[in-house]
Amino acid sequence: MSNLLAEPVTEKEHDGGNVTCMNSRLFYSWAYSSMQGKRKTQEDAHCVTMNFGDHDHHLMMVCDGHGGSLAAKKVREIMEQHLLEQTFDIHGTKKELHKSYANNLFNSFLEVDKKLAEVEEFKSGKDFSGTTVNLAMICEEQIVCANAGDTRCVVSKDQKAIDLSQDHKPSHSEERERIIRAGGHVTNGRVNGLHGVARSLGDFGYKEGCLDDVNKQLVTCKPDVLVYPSEISTDEFVLICCDGVWDVLTSQEAVTFIHECLIVKKIPDLQTCLDMLLDHCLDKGSNDNMTAAIIALPGFCRVHNYFKKPSSACNIS
Structure with a gap:
Protein backbone atom coordinates (compact mmCIF):
# COMPACT_ATOMS: atom_id res chain seq x y z
CA MET A 1 0.00 0.00 0.00
CA SER A 2 1.35 3.42 -0.96
CA ASN A 3 2.50 5.73 1.80
CA LEU A 4 1.64 8.73 -0.36
CA LEU A 5 -1.53 10.81 -0.23
CA ALA A 6 -3.72 11.37 -3.26
CA GLU A 7 -3.48 15.11 -2.60
CA PRO A 8 -0.57 16.78 -0.74
CA VAL A 9 -0.99 18.58 2.57
CA THR A 10 0.32 22.04 1.73
CA GLU A 11 -0.39 23.89 4.98
CA LYS A 12 2.89 25.01 6.50
CA GLU A 13 4.33 25.39 9.95
CA HIS A 14 6.44 28.49 9.51
CA ASP A 15 7.82 31.58 11.17
CA GLY A 16 10.54 34.17 10.75
CA GLY A 17 11.94 37.34 12.16
CA ASN A 18 14.95 39.51 12.84
CA VAL A 19 17.31 39.74 15.78
CA THR A 20 20.23 41.81 17.01
CA CYS A 21 23.03 39.99 18.84
CA MET A 22 23.29 40.67 22.55
CA ASN A 23 27.01 41.51 22.54
CA SER A 24 28.18 42.39 19.03
CA ARG A 25 24.92 44.14 18.04
CA LEU A 26 25.12 42.46 14.63
CA PHE A 27 21.81 42.05 12.82
CA TYR A 28 20.48 38.72 11.50
CA SER A 29 17.27 37.57 9.85
CA TRP A 30 15.92 34.02 10.16
CA ALA A 31 13.03 31.83 9.06
CA TYR A 32 11.84 28.26 8.72
CA SER A 33 9.06 26.51 6.82
CA SER A 34 7.87 22.91 7.08
CA MET A 35 5.26 21.07 5.01
CA GLN A 36 3.91 17.53 5.17
CA GLY A 37 3.51 17.31 1.42
CA LYS A 38 2.48 13.97 -0.09
CA ARG A 39 3.51 11.82 2.86
CA LYS A 40 0.77 10.42 5.09
CA THR A 41 2.54 11.71 8.22
CA GLN A 42 4.93 14.55 9.02
CA GLU A 43 8.17 13.14 10.44
CA ASP A 44 10.44 16.20 10.25
CA ALA A 45 11.51 18.35 13.20
CA HIS A 46 13.48 21.58 13.34
CA CYS A 47 14.99 24.18 15.61
CA VAL A 48 16.06 27.78 15.05
CA THR A 49 17.47 29.46 18.17
CA MET A 50 18.93 32.94 17.84
CA ASN A 51 21.31 34.21 20.54
CA PHE A 52 21.81 30.63 21.67
CA GLY A 53 23.20 30.30 25.20
CA ASP A 54 25.25 33.10 26.74
CA HIS A 55 27.12 34.17 23.61
CA ASP A 56 26.43 35.44 20.11
CA HIS A 57 25.81 31.99 18.69
CA HIS A 58 22.86 31.03 16.53
CA LEU A 59 21.67 27.43 16.27
CA MET A 60 19.82 25.99 13.29
CA MET A 61 18.92 22.31 12.98
CA VAL A 62 16.75 20.17 10.70
CA CYS A 63 15.93 16.54 11.56
CA ASP A 64 14.41 14.35 8.84
CA GLY A 65 12.73 11.42 10.55
CA HIS A 66 11.90 8.04 9.05
CA GLY A 67 9.97 5.06 10.35
CA GLY A 68 8.00 7.42 12.56
CA SER A 69 8.33 10.91 14.02
CA LEU A 70 9.53 10.16 17.54
CA ALA A 71 13.28 10.07 16.87
CA ALA A 72 13.28 13.44 15.12
CA LYS A 73 11.19 15.10 17.84
CA LYS A 74 13.27 13.67 20.67
CA VAL A 75 16.60 14.50 19.03
CA ARG A 76 15.48 18.11 18.57
CA GLU A 77 14.69 18.34 22.29
CA ILE A 78 17.71 16.44 23.59
CA MET A 79 20.27 18.03 21.25
CA LEU A 97 37.77 28.18 19.10
CA HIS A 98 37.26 26.21 15.89
CA LYS A 99 38.56 23.06 17.56
CA SER A 100 36.30 23.60 20.57
CA TYR A 101 33.20 23.87 18.40
CA ALA A 102 34.14 20.93 16.19
CA ASN A 103 34.90 18.65 19.14
CA ASN A 104 31.75 19.65 21.02
CA LEU A 105 29.45 19.08 18.06
CA PHE A 106 31.09 15.77 17.13
CA ASN A 107 30.78 14.42 20.66
CA SER A 108 27.26 15.81 21.02
CA PHE A 109 25.94 13.59 18.22
CA LEU A 110 27.38 10.52 19.93
CA GLU A 111 26.10 11.48 23.37
CA VAL A 112 22.64 12.47 22.15
CA ASP A 113 22.28 9.13 20.36
CA LYS A 114 23.04 7.35 23.63
CA LYS A 115 20.51 9.52 25.47
CA LEU A 116 17.95 8.78 22.76
CA ALA A 117 18.50 5.04 23.30
CA GLU A 118 17.44 5.51 26.94
CA VAL A 119 14.05 6.98 25.99
CA GLU A 120 11.47 4.40 27.06
CA GLU A 121 9.96 3.80 23.63
CA PHE A 122 13.37 2.98 22.16
CA LYS A 123 14.69 1.14 25.20
CA SER A 124 11.65 -1.17 25.25
CA GLY A 125 11.80 -1.81 21.51
CA LYS A 126 8.39 -0.23 20.86
CA ASP A 127 9.80 2.36 18.46
CA PHE A 128 12.41 1.79 15.75
CA SER A 129 12.40 5.22 14.11
CA GLY A 130 15.50 7.20 13.23
CA THR A 131 16.40 10.63 11.96
CA THR A 132 19.03 12.41 9.95
CA VAL A 133 20.42 15.52 11.65
CA ASN A 134 22.06 18.56 10.13
CA LEU A 135 23.06 21.25 12.59
CA ALA A 136 24.76 24.60 12.03
CA MET A 137 26.18 26.80 14.78
CA ILE A 138 26.63 30.30 13.37
CA CYS A 139 28.98 32.83 14.93
CA GLU A 140 30.40 36.14 13.76
CA GLU A 141 33.48 34.68 12.07
CA GLN A 142 32.61 31.03 11.55
CA ILE A 143 29.90 28.55 10.70
CA VAL A 144 30.28 25.07 12.16
CA CYS A 145 28.19 22.36 10.50
CA ALA A 146 27.69 18.85 11.88
CA ASN A 147 25.82 16.33 9.76
CA ALA A 148 24.67 12.72 9.89
CA GLY A 149 22.48 11.72 6.95
CA ASP A 150 21.24 13.35 3.77
CA THR A 151 19.87 16.61 5.12
CA ARG A 152 22.12 19.27 3.60
CA CYS A 153 23.56 22.61 4.71
CA VAL A 154 24.53 25.22 2.11
CA VAL A 155 26.02 28.70 2.41
CA SER A 156 25.38 31.35 -0.25
CA LYS A 157 28.53 33.31 -1.11
CA ASP A 158 28.22 35.96 -3.83
CA GLN A 159 25.05 34.11 -4.90
CA LYS A 160 27.03 30.88 -5.35
CA ALA A 161 26.20 27.73 -3.38
CA ILE A 162 28.88 26.14 -1.20
CA ASP A 163 27.96 22.83 0.41
CA LEU A 164 28.89 22.66 4.09
CA SER A 165 27.86 19.00 4.30
CA GLN A 166 27.80 15.96 2.08
CA ASP A 167 24.88 13.55 1.81
CA HIS A 168 25.55 10.23 3.49
CA LYS A 169 24.09 7.81 0.96
CA PRO A 170 24.89 4.07 1.33
CA SER A 171 25.95 3.92 -2.32
CA HIS A 172 28.78 6.42 -1.82
CA SER A 173 32.10 4.58 -1.83
CA GLU A 174 33.26 5.70 1.63
CA GLU A 175 29.92 4.83 3.20
CA ARG A 176 29.73 1.49 1.39
CA GLU A 177 33.22 0.55 2.61
CA ARG A 178 32.37 1.54 6.19
CA ILE A 179 29.14 -0.49 6.11
CA ILE A 180 30.96 -3.56 4.79
CA ARG A 181 33.64 -3.23 7.49
CA ALA A 182 30.83 -3.15 10.07
CA GLY A 183 29.49 -6.46 8.73
CA GLY A 184 26.72 -5.24 6.45
CA HIS A 185 26.20 -4.85 2.73
CA VAL A 186 24.69 -2.34 0.32
CA THR A 187 22.07 -3.60 -2.12
CA ASN A 188 20.05 -1.36 -4.43
CA GLY A 189 21.58 1.66 -2.72
CA ARG A 190 20.34 0.62 0.72
CA VAL A 191 21.99 -0.70 3.89
CA ASN A 192 21.33 -4.47 3.90
CA GLY A 193 18.88 -3.76 1.08
CA LEU A 194 16.53 -1.92 3.45
CA HIS A 195 17.74 1.40 4.83
CA GLY A 196 18.15 4.46 2.62
CA VAL A 197 20.64 6.53 4.66
CA ALA A 198 24.09 5.54 5.89
CA ARG A 199 24.16 7.75 8.99
CA SER A 200 21.45 8.77 11.43
CA LEU A 201 20.50 9.02 15.08
CA GLY A 202 18.15 6.36 16.35
CA ASP A 203 17.67 3.36 14.02
CA PHE A 204 18.88 1.20 16.90
CA GLY A 205 18.13 -2.01 15.03
CA TYR A 206 21.29 -1.22 13.04
CA LYS A 207 23.36 -0.52 16.17
CA GLU A 208 22.69 -3.55 18.36
CA GLY A 209 25.57 -4.21 20.72
CA CYS A 210 27.71 -1.32 19.46
CA LEU A 211 26.29 1.91 20.87
CA ASP A 212 29.75 2.66 22.30
CA ASP A 213 31.61 2.06 19.04
CA VAL A 214 30.28 4.18 16.18
CA ASN A 215 32.64 2.49 13.71
CA LYS A 216 30.82 -0.82 14.18
CA GLN A 217 27.35 0.60 13.61
CA LEU A 218 25.82 -0.32 10.25
CA VAL A 219 23.97 2.99 10.30
CA THR A 220 26.27 5.21 12.33
CA CYS A 221 25.49 8.32 14.33
CA LYS A 222 29.04 9.60 13.68
CA PRO A 223 28.79 13.06 12.10
CA ASP A 224 31.00 14.88 9.67
CA VAL A 225 31.96 18.27 11.12
CA LEU A 226 33.11 21.21 8.99
CA VAL A 227 34.33 24.59 10.24
CA TYR A 228 33.75 27.29 7.62
CA PRO A 229 35.46 30.69 8.12
CA SER A 230 32.66 33.13 7.39
CA GLU A 231 33.30 36.43 5.59
CA ILE A 232 30.77 39.10 6.46
CA SER A 233 31.26 40.95 3.16
CA THR A 234 30.53 38.04 0.80
CA ASP A 235 28.64 35.33 2.73
CA GLU A 236 24.91 35.93 2.45
CA PHE A 237 22.89 33.22 4.15
CA VAL A 238 22.98 29.67 5.51
CA LEU A 239 20.28 27.25 4.33
CA ILE A 240 19.48 23.78 5.69
CA CYS A 241 16.92 21.58 3.92
CA CYS A 242 15.94 17.95 4.23
CA ASP A 243 16.20 15.66 1.22
CA GLY A 244 12.63 16.37 0.13
CA VAL A 245 14.11 19.59 -1.28
CA TRP A 246 17.38 18.11 -2.56
CA ASP A 247 15.53 15.29 -4.35
CA VAL A 248 14.40 17.85 -6.93
CA LEU A 249 16.83 20.79 -6.64
CA THR A 250 20.58 21.19 -6.67
CA SER A 251 22.24 23.33 -4.02
CA GLN A 252 22.77 26.09 -6.58
CA GLU A 253 19.15 25.96 -7.74
CA ALA A 254 17.92 26.43 -4.18
CA VAL A 255 20.29 29.34 -3.54
CA THR A 256 19.34 30.97 -6.83
CA PHE A 257 15.65 30.55 -6.03
CA ILE A 258 16.06 32.43 -2.71
CA HIS A 259 17.97 35.27 -4.38
CA GLU A 260 15.36 35.57 -7.12
CA CYS A 261 12.58 35.73 -4.55
CA LEU A 262 14.33 38.56 -2.73
CA ILE A 263 15.79 40.52 -5.63
CA VAL A 264 13.53 39.88 -8.63
CA LYS A 265 10.19 39.17 -6.98
CA LYS A 266 10.83 41.66 -4.15
CA ILE A 267 9.62 39.27 -1.45
CA PRO A 268 10.06 41.23 1.80
CA ASP A 269 10.79 38.36 4.21
CA LEU A 270 12.58 35.03 4.33
CA GLN A 271 9.60 33.06 5.64
CA THR A 272 7.63 33.73 2.45
CA CYS A 273 10.71 32.81 0.38
CA LEU A 274 10.93 29.42 2.08
CA ASP A 275 7.19 28.82 1.69
CA MET A 276 7.62 29.48 -2.01
CA LEU A 277 10.66 27.19 -2.15
CA LEU A 278 8.70 24.25 -0.71
CA ASP A 279 5.78 24.84 -3.08
CA HIS A 280 8.27 24.97 -5.96
CA CYS A 281 9.74 21.61 -4.91
CA LEU A 282 6.26 20.10 -4.67
CA ASP A 283 5.52 21.32 -8.21
CA LYS A 284 8.78 19.72 -9.38
CA GLY A 285 7.67 16.33 -8.05
CA SER A 286 8.96 15.99 -4.48
CA ASN A 287 7.00 13.27 -2.67
CA ASP A 288 8.58 13.73 0.75
CA ASN A 289 8.08 15.85 3.85
CA MET A 290 9.94 19.11 3.34
CA THR A 291 11.58 21.42 5.88
CA ALA A 292 13.85 24.38 5.21
CA ALA A 293 15.54 26.75 7.66
CA ILE A 294 17.59 29.85 6.88
CA ILE A 295 19.66 32.49 8.63
CA ALA A 296 20.68 35.60 6.68
CA LEU A 297 24.06 36.97 7.75
CA PRO A 298 24.76 40.57 8.83
CA GLY A 299 26.50 41.84 5.70
CA PHE A 300 23.71 40.58 3.47
CA CYS A 301 21.03 42.06 5.72
CA ARG A 302 22.79 45.44 5.92
CA VAL A 303 23.76 45.92 2.29
CA HIS A 304 20.44 44.92 0.78
CA ASN A 305 18.22 46.21 3.58
CA TYR A 306 15.67 43.50 2.76
CA PHE A 307 14.38 43.01 6.24
CA LYS A 308 12.42 44.99 8.75
CA LYS A 309 13.41 46.47 12.09
CA PRO A 310 15.14 43.96 14.42
CA SER A 311 13.04 42.23 17.04
CA SER A 312 14.14 40.52 20.22
CA ALA A 313 15.97 37.21 20.38
CA CYS A 314 13.80 34.15 20.03
CA ASN A 315 13.76 30.36 20.14
CA ILE A 316 11.59 28.57 17.62
CA SER A 317 11.17 24.79 17.45
Missing part, protein backbone atom coordinates in the same frame (compact mmCIF):
# COMPACT_ATOMS: atom_id res chain seq x y z
CA GLU A 80 19.33 21.60 22.07
CA GLN A 81 19.45 20.98 25.81
CA HIS A 82 22.71 19.05 25.51
CA LEU A 83 24.40 21.88 23.60
CA LEU A 84 23.26 24.42 26.17
CA GLU A 85 25.20 22.43 28.76
CA GLN A 86 28.45 22.45 26.76
CA THR A 87 31.40 24.76 27.38
CA PHE A 88 33.01 26.36 24.33
CA ASP A 89 36.52 27.80 24.47
CA ILE A 90 35.61 31.31 23.34
CA HIS A 91 38.65 33.02 24.93
CA GLY A 92 41.40 31.13 23.10
CA THR A 93 42.84 31.67 19.64
CA LYS A 94 40.66 31.35 16.56
CA LYS A 95 42.14 27.90 15.93
CA GLU A 96 41.30 26.85 19.49
Whole structure:
Protein backbone atom coordinates (compact mmCIF):
# COMPACT_ATOMS: atom_id res chain seq x y z
CA MET A 1 0.00 0.00 0.00
CA SER A 2 1.35 3.42 -0.96
CA ASN A 3 2.50 5.73 1.80
CA LEU A 4 1.64 8.73 -0.36
CA LEU A 5 -1.53 10.81 -0.23
CA ALA A 6 -3.72 11.37 -3.26
CA GLU A 7 -3.48 15.11 -2.60
CA PRO A 8 -0.57 16.78 -0.74
CA VAL A 9 -0.99 18.58 2.57
CA THR A 10 0.32 22.04 1.73
CA GLU A 11 -0.39 23.89 4.98
CA LYS A 12 2.89 25.01 6.50
CA GLU A 13 4.33 25.39 9.95
CA HIS A 14 6.44 28.49 9.51
CA ASP A 15 7.82 31.58 11.17
CA GLY A 16 10.54 34.17 10.75
CA GLY A 17 11.94 37.34 12.16
CA ASN A 18 14.95 39.51 12.84
CA VAL A 19 17.31 39.74 15.78
CA THR A 20 20.23 41.81 17.01
CA CYS A 21 23.03 39.99 18.84
CA MET A 22 23.29 40.67 22.55
CA ASN A 23 27.01 41.51 22.54
CA SER A 24 28.18 42.39 19.03
CA ARG A 25 24.92 44.14 18.04
CA LEU A 26 25.12 42.46 14.63
CA PHE A 27 21.81 42.05 12.82
CA TYR A 28 20.48 38.72 11.50
CA SER A 29 17.27 37.57 9.85
CA TRP A 30 15.92 34.02 10.16
CA ALA A 31 13.03 31.83 9.06
CA TYR A 32 11.84 28.26 8.72
CA SER A 33 9.06 26.51 6.82
CA SER A 34 7.87 22.91 7.08
CA MET A 35 5.26 21.07 5.01
CA GLN A 36 3.91 17.53 5.17
CA GLY A 37 3.51 17.31 1.42
CA LYS A 38 2.48 13.97 -0.09
CA ARG A 39 3.51 11.82 2.86
CA LYS A 40 0.77 10.42 5.09
CA THR A 41 2.54 11.71 8.22
CA GLN A 42 4.93 14.55 9.02
CA GLU A 43 8.17 13.14 10.44
CA ASP A 44 10.44 16.20 10.25
CA ALA A 45 11.51 18.35 13.20
CA HIS A 46 13.48 21.58 13.34
CA CYS A 47 14.99 24.18 15.61
CA VAL A 48 16.06 27.78 15.05
CA THR A 49 17.47 29.46 18.17
CA MET A 50 18.93 32.94 17.84
CA ASN A 51 21.31 34.21 20.54
CA PHE A 52 21.81 30.63 21.67
CA GLY A 53 23.20 30.30 25.20
CA ASP A 54 25.25 33.10 26.74
CA HIS A 55 27.12 34.17 23.61
CA ASP A 56 26.43 35.44 20.11
CA HIS A 57 25.81 31.99 18.69
CA HIS A 58 22.86 31.03 16.53
CA LEU A 59 21.67 27.43 16.27
CA MET A 60 19.82 25.99 13.29
CA MET A 61 18.92 22.31 12.98
CA VAL A 62 16.75 20.17 10.70
CA CYS A 63 15.93 16.54 11.56
CA ASP A 64 14.41 14.35 8.84
CA GLY A 65 12.73 11.42 10.55
CA HIS A 66 11.90 8.04 9.05
CA GLY A 67 9.97 5.06 10.35
CA GLY A 68 8.00 7.42 12.56
CA SER A 69 8.33 10.91 14.02
CA LEU A 70 9.53 10.16 17.54
CA ALA A 71 13.28 10.07 16.87
CA ALA A 72 13.28 13.44 15.12
CA LYS A 73 11.19 15.10 17.84
CA LYS A 74 13.27 13.67 20.67
CA VAL A 75 16.60 14.50 19.03
CA ARG A 76 15.48 18.11 18.57
CA GLU A 77 14.69 18.34 22.29
CA ILE A 78 17.71 16.44 23.59
CA MET A 79 20.27 18.03 21.25
CA GLU A 80 19.33 21.60 22.07
CA GLN A 81 19.45 20.98 25.81
CA HIS A 82 22.71 19.05 25.51
CA LEU A 83 24.40 21.88 23.60
CA LEU A 84 23.26 24.42 26.17
CA GLU A 85 25.20 22.43 28.76
CA GLN A 86 28.45 22.45 26.76
CA THR A 87 31.40 24.76 27.38
CA PHE A 88 33.01 26.36 24.33
CA ASP A 89 36.52 27.80 24.47
CA ILE A 90 35.61 31.31 23.34
CA HIS A 91 38.65 33.02 24.93
CA GLY A 92 41.40 31.13 23.10
CA THR A 93 42.84 31.67 19.64
CA LYS A 94 40.66 31.35 16.56
CA LYS A 95 42.14 27.90 15.93
CA GLU A 96 41.30 26.85 19.49
CA LEU A 97 37.77 28.18 19.10
CA HIS A 98 37.26 26.21 15.89
CA LYS A 99 38.56 23.06 17.56
CA SER A 100 36.30 23.60 20.57
CA TYR A 101 33.20 23.87 18.40
CA ALA A 102 34.14 20.93 16.19
CA ASN A 103 34.90 18.65 19.14
CA ASN A 104 31.75 19.65 21.02
CA LEU A 105 29.45 19.08 18.06
CA PHE A 106 31.09 15.77 17.13
CA ASN A 107 30.78 14.42 20.66
CA SER A 108 27.26 15.81 21.02
CA PHE A 109 25.94 13.59 18.22
CA LEU A 110 27.38 10.52 19.93
CA GLU A 111 26.10 11.48 23.37
CA VAL A 112 22.64 12.47 22.15
CA ASP A 113 22.28 9.13 20.36
CA LYS A 114 23.04 7.35 23.63
CA LYS A 115 20.51 9.52 25.47
CA LEU A 116 17.95 8.78 22.76
CA ALA A 117 18.50 5.04 23.30
CA GLU A 118 17.44 5.51 26.94
CA VAL A 119 14.05 6.98 25.99
CA GLU A 120 11.47 4.40 27.06
CA GLU A 121 9.96 3.80 23.63
CA PHE A 122 13.37 2.98 22.16
CA LYS A 123 14.69 1.14 25.20
CA SER A 124 11.65 -1.17 25.25
CA GLY A 125 11.80 -1.81 21.51
CA LYS A 126 8.39 -0.23 20.86
CA ASP A 127 9.80 2.36 18.46
CA PHE A 128 12.41 1.79 15.75
CA SER A 129 12.40 5.22 14.11
CA GLY A 130 15.50 7.20 13.23
CA THR A 131 16.40 10.63 11.96
CA THR A 132 19.03 12.41 9.95
CA VAL A 133 20.42 15.52 11.65
CA ASN A 134 22.06 18.56 10.13
CA LEU A 135 23.06 21.25 12.59
CA ALA A 136 24.76 24.60 12.03
CA MET A 137 26.18 26.80 14.78
CA ILE A 138 26.63 30.30 13.37
CA CYS A 139 28.98 32.83 14.93
CA GLU A 140 30.40 36.14 13.76
CA GLU A 141 33.48 34.68 12.07
CA GLN A 142 32.61 31.03 11.55
CA ILE A 143 29.90 28.55 10.70
CA VAL A 144 30.28 25.07 12.16
CA CYS A 145 28.19 22.36 10.50
CA ALA A 146 27.69 18.85 11.88
CA ASN A 147 25.82 16.33 9.76
CA ALA A 148 24.67 12.72 9.89
CA GLY A 149 22.48 11.72 6.95
CA ASP A 150 21.24 13.35 3.77
CA THR A 151 19.87 16.61 5.12
CA ARG A 152 22.12 19.27 3.60
CA CYS A 153 23.56 22.61 4.71
CA VAL A 154 24.53 25.22 2.11
CA VAL A 155 26.02 28.70 2.41
CA SER A 156 25.38 31.35 -0.25
CA LYS A 157 28.53 33.31 -1.11
CA ASP A 158 28.22 35.96 -3.83
CA GLN A 159 25.05 34.11 -4.90
CA LYS A 160 27.03 30.88 -5.35
CA ALA A 161 26.20 27.73 -3.38
CA ILE A 162 28.88 26.14 -1.20
CA ASP A 163 27.96 22.83 0.41
CA LEU A 164 28.89 22.66 4.09
CA SER A 165 27.86 19.00 4.30
CA GLN A 166 27.80 15.96 2.08
CA ASP A 167 24.88 13.55 1.81
CA HIS A 168 25.55 10.23 3.49
CA LYS A 169 24.09 7.81 0.96
CA PRO A 170 24.89 4.07 1.33
CA SER A 171 25.95 3.92 -2.32
CA HIS A 172 28.78 6.42 -1.82
CA SER A 173 32.10 4.58 -1.83
CA GLU A 174 33.26 5.70 1.63
CA GLU A 175 29.92 4.83 3.20
CA ARG A 176 29.73 1.49 1.39
CA GLU A 177 33.22 0.55 2.61
CA ARG A 178 32.37 1.54 6.19
CA ILE A 179 29.14 -0.49 6.11
CA ILE A 180 30.96 -3.56 4.79
CA ARG A 181 33.64 -3.23 7.49
CA ALA A 182 30.83 -3.15 10.07
CA GLY A 183 29.49 -6.46 8.73
CA GLY A 184 26.72 -5.24 6.45
CA HIS A 185 26.20 -4.85 2.73
CA VAL A 186 24.69 -2.34 0.32
CA THR A 187 22.07 -3.60 -2.12
CA ASN A 188 20.05 -1.36 -4.43
CA GLY A 189 21.58 1.66 -2.72
CA ARG A 190 20.34 0.62 0.72
CA VAL A 191 21.99 -0.70 3.89
CA ASN A 192 21.33 -4.47 3.90
CA GLY A 193 18.88 -3.76 1.08
CA LEU A 194 16.53 -1.92 3.45
CA HIS A 195 17.74 1.40 4.83
CA GLY A 196 18.15 4.46 2.62
CA VAL A 197 20.64 6.53 4.66
CA ALA A 198 24.09 5.54 5.89
CA ARG A 199 24.16 7.75 8.99
CA SER A 200 21.45 8.77 11.43
CA LEU A 201 20.50 9.02 15.08
CA GLY A 202 18.15 6.36 16.35
CA ASP A 203 17.67 3.36 14.02
CA PHE A 204 18.88 1.20 16.90
CA GLY A 205 18.13 -2.01 15.03
CA TYR A 206 21.29 -1.22 13.04
CA LYS A 207 23.36 -0.52 16.17
CA GLU A 208 22.69 -3.55 18.36
CA GLY A 209 25.57 -4.21 20.72
CA CYS A 210 27.71 -1.32 19.46
CA LEU A 211 26.29 1.91 20.87
CA ASP A 212 29.75 2.66 22.30
CA ASP A 213 31.61 2.06 19.04
CA VAL A 214 30.28 4.18 16.18
CA ASN A 215 32.64 2.49 13.71
CA LYS A 216 30.82 -0.82 14.18
CA GLN A 217 27.35 0.60 13.61
CA LEU A 218 25.82 -0.32 10.25
CA VAL A 219 23.97 2.99 10.30
CA THR A 220 26.27 5.21 12.33
CA CYS A 221 25.49 8.32 14.33
CA LYS A 222 29.04 9.60 13.68
CA PRO A 223 28.79 13.06 12.10
CA ASP A 224 31.00 14.88 9.67
CA VAL A 225 31.96 18.27 11.12
CA LEU A 226 33.11 21.21 8.99
CA VAL A 227 34.33 24.59 10.24
CA TYR A 228 33.75 27.29 7.62
CA PRO A 229 35.46 30.69 8.12
CA SER A 230 32.66 33.13 7.39
CA GLU A 231 33.30 36.43 5.59
CA ILE A 232 30.77 39.10 6.46
CA SER A 233 31.26 40.95 3.16
CA THR A 234 30.53 38.04 0.80
CA ASP A 235 28.64 35.33 2.73
CA GLU A 236 24.91 35.93 2.45
CA PHE A 237 22.89 33.22 4.15
CA VAL A 238 22.98 29.67 5.51
CA LEU A 239 20.28 27.25 4.33
CA ILE A 240 19.48 23.78 5.69
CA CYS A 241 16.92 21.58 3.92
CA CYS A 242 15.94 17.95 4.23
CA ASP A 243 16.20 15.66 1.22
CA GLY A 244 12.63 16.37 0.13
CA VAL A 245 14.11 19.59 -1.28
CA TRP A 246 17.38 18.11 -2.56
CA ASP A 247 15.53 15.29 -4.35
CA VAL A 248 14.40 17.85 -6.93
CA LEU A 249 16.83 20.79 -6.64
CA THR A 250 20.58 21.19 -6.67
CA SER A 251 22.24 23.33 -4.02
CA GLN A 252 22.77 26.09 -6.58
CA GLU A 253 19.15 25.96 -7.74
CA ALA A 254 17.92 26.43 -4.18
CA VAL A 255 20.29 29.34 -3.54
CA THR A 256 19.34 30.97 -6.83
CA PHE A 257 15.65 30.55 -6.03
CA ILE A 258 16.06 32.43 -2.71
CA HIS A 259 17.97 35.27 -4.38
CA GLU A 260 15.36 35.57 -7.12
CA CYS A 261 12.58 35.73 -4.55
CA LEU A 262 14.33 38.56 -2.73
CA ILE A 263 15.79 40.52 -5.63
CA VAL A 264 13.53 39.88 -8.63
CA LYS A 265 10.19 39.17 -6.98
CA LYS A 266 10.83 41.66 -4.15
CA ILE A 267 9.62 39.27 -1.45
CA PRO A 268 10.06 41.23 1.80
CA ASP A 269 10.79 38.36 4.21
CA LEU A 270 12.58 35.03 4.33
CA GLN A 271 9.60 33.06 5.64
CA THR A 272 7.63 33.73 2.45
CA CYS A 273 10.71 32.81 0.38
CA LEU A 274 10.93 29.42 2.08
CA ASP A 275 7.19 28.82 1.69
CA MET A 276 7.62 29.48 -2.01
CA LEU A 277 10.66 27.19 -2.15
CA LEU A 278 8.70 24.25 -0.71
CA ASP A 279 5.78 24.84 -3.08
CA HIS A 280 8.27 24.97 -5.96
CA CYS A 281 9.74 21.61 -4.91
CA LEU A 282 6.26 20.10 -4.67
CA ASP A 283 5.52 21.32 -8.21
CA LYS A 284 8.78 19.72 -9.38
CA GLY A 285 7.67 16.33 -8.05
CA SER A 286 8.96 15.99 -4.48
CA ASN A 287 7.00 13.27 -2.67
CA ASP A 288 8.58 13.73 0.75
CA ASN A 289 8.08 15.85 3.85
CA MET A 290 9.94 19.11 3.34
CA THR A 291 11.58 21.42 5.88
CA ALA A 292 13.85 24.38 5.21
CA ALA A 293 15.54 26.75 7.66
CA ILE A 294 17.59 29.85 6.88
CA ILE A 295 19.66 32.49 8.63
CA ALA A 296 20.68 35.60 6.68
CA LEU A 297 24.06 36.97 7.75
CA PRO A 298 24.76 40.57 8.83
CA GLY A 299 26.50 41.84 5.70
CA PHE A 300 23.71 40.58 3.47
CA CYS A 301 21.03 42.06 5.72
CA ARG A 302 22.79 45.44 5.92
CA VAL A 303 23.76 45.92 2.29
CA HIS A 304 20.44 44.92 0.78
CA ASN A 305 18.22 46.21 3.58
CA TYR A 306 15.67 43.50 2.76
CA PHE A 307 14.38 43.01 6.24
CA LYS A 308 12.42 44.99 8.75
CA LYS A 309 13.41 46.47 12.09
CA PRO A 310 15.14 43.96 14.42
CA SER A 311 13.04 42.23 17.04
CA SER A 312 14.14 40.52 20.22
CA ALA A 313 15.97 37.21 20.38
CA CYS A 314 13.80 34.15 20.03
CA ASN A 315 13.76 30.36 20.14
CA ILE A 316 11.59 28.57 17.62
CA SER A 317 11.17 24.79 17.45
